[in-house]
Amino acid sequence: MTEDLADAYAYCAELTAEHGRTYNLATRLLPAERRSAVHALYGYARHVDDIVDVTAVGDPDAAIRGVEEAHARLRAALAGDPGPPDATGLVAAALADTIEQYRIPVGYFDAFIRSMRMDVPGTPEFRPHYRSMEELREYMYGSAAVIGLELLPVFGVDDPAAAPAAAALGEAFQLTNFIRDVGEDLERGRVYIPLELWSAFGVDLDLLQEGRRTGVVDPRVRRALAHAIALTRAEYRKAEPGLHLLPARIRPGIRTAFILYGRILQEVERSGFRVLDRRATVPRRTRAAVMLTEYVTGSVRRH
The missing domain is CATH 1.10.600.10 (Farnesyl Diphosphate Synthase)
Incomplete structure (x- = not known):
């Protein structure tokens, strides 16, 4: 593992420890080689969710840009170029490595991004509430x-x-x-x-x-x-x-x-x-x- 990739996984581990107390506690019981992959999955999801939670109410345009950038940077990382090592680049790099290592279908992450758009005013998918359990599912x-x-x-x-x-x-x-x-x-x-x-x-x-x-x-x-x-x-x-x-x-x-x-x-x-x-x-x-x-x-x- 390169130093840059190790930094990316370490950043995802920090996000998990900071935001997912129950989740982080559970990951401590996982074998070390699997734990890093779980941190990458959580870190990317947490990062995008934070973009939505922090900016969607006050600046929905910034939230839309942030979500779309996270999606584009992941796609670029899968093609070998995660871009600069900022927060988005770090989580994209770790996740891309995890996806490739374990052959996780990329469509799952497209579905995740679509749901995140549903939280952001101004997107075609936006829903402030759900009428039924079917809609929520x-x-x-x-x-x-x-x-x-x-x-x-x-x-x-x-x-x-x-x-x-x-x-x-x-x-x-x-x-x-x-x-x-x-x-x-x-x-x-x-x-x-x-x-x-x-x-x-x-x-x-x-x-x-x-x-x-x-x-x-x-x-x-x-x-x-x-x-x-x-x-x-x-x-x-x-x-x-x-x-x-x-x-x-x-x-x-x-x-x-x-x-x-x-x-x-x-x-x-x-x-x-x-x-x-x-x-x-x-x-x-x-x-x-x-x-x-x-x-x-x-x-x-x-x-």
């Missing part, structure tokens, strides 16, 4: 399902039954984030949980805005979130059989993420569904305990 295919599918070649999994489970796990993780981040997303002018789901429980955007402003959780909002959590847990159940298809050395890391993301939903319930004015987090001690348990259990199974 169109977004989640590129923003979440393909993330699970990208990991299968990295983990050396080619069982046909693994793909739907991996896609379901990606969607389960993202639905968990949507539930946890309702208030933050509302502040950015976005509502991901479908309007049909909210309205079925008598919740409209005005009621959500009031809860964001006052911190008071209306009973209707609680019931809607409880239903969203039930739907999300159904996705985790779809994904769980896929954990058994993973190689023994890989399984503890992914199980750690599986368990800890599920614990976020428990923290939301424990808080009385206060997601409009705060963010539910899993205590550090709990995260460490789950990681240790999975490491020990995985070691015992391998021996």
Whole structure:
């Protein structure tokens, strides 16, 4: 590995450590040679997502340019020229190397970029909210399902039954984030949980805005979130059989993420569904305990 490429992977590892606490904790249980590839996948996705989150509300034109540049730089990196070693060039270089090393279909990343455009005002794809779960799944295919599918070649999994489970796990993780981040997303002018789901429980955007402003959780909002959590847990159940298809050395890391993301939903319930004015987090001690348990259990199974 060249020094420039090592710097690119190191930058992606930093992004993972800084922004993806649960994700980063889980990657520590992966074999070193696979960990760097996972960092590259996360680093590119995080970088593009940050472009959207930071600029889309205040300067959507800058967000559009940033997303399109990230896409173009990845394509250029795959052709051998990632460009200058700025943030976009670093994540593109690491990801291009990972794509080539593990033969990951490039179409997955085109789908990811399309979903990112759906978050940016001014693009033809832009959607500030989603009417139905069917519409939301169109977004989640590129923003979440393909993330699970990208990991299968990295983990050396080619069982046909693994793909739907991996896609379901990606969607389960993202639905968990949507539930946890309702208030933050509302502040950015976005509502991901479908309007049909909210309205079925008598919740409209005005009621959500009031809860964001006052911190008071209306009973209707609680019931809607409880239903969203039930739907999300159904996705985790779809994904769980896929954990058994993973190689023994890989399984503890992914199980750690599986368990800890599920614990976020428990923290939301424990808080009385206060997601409009705060963010539910899993205590550090709990995260460490789950990681240790999975490491020990995985070691015992391998021996």
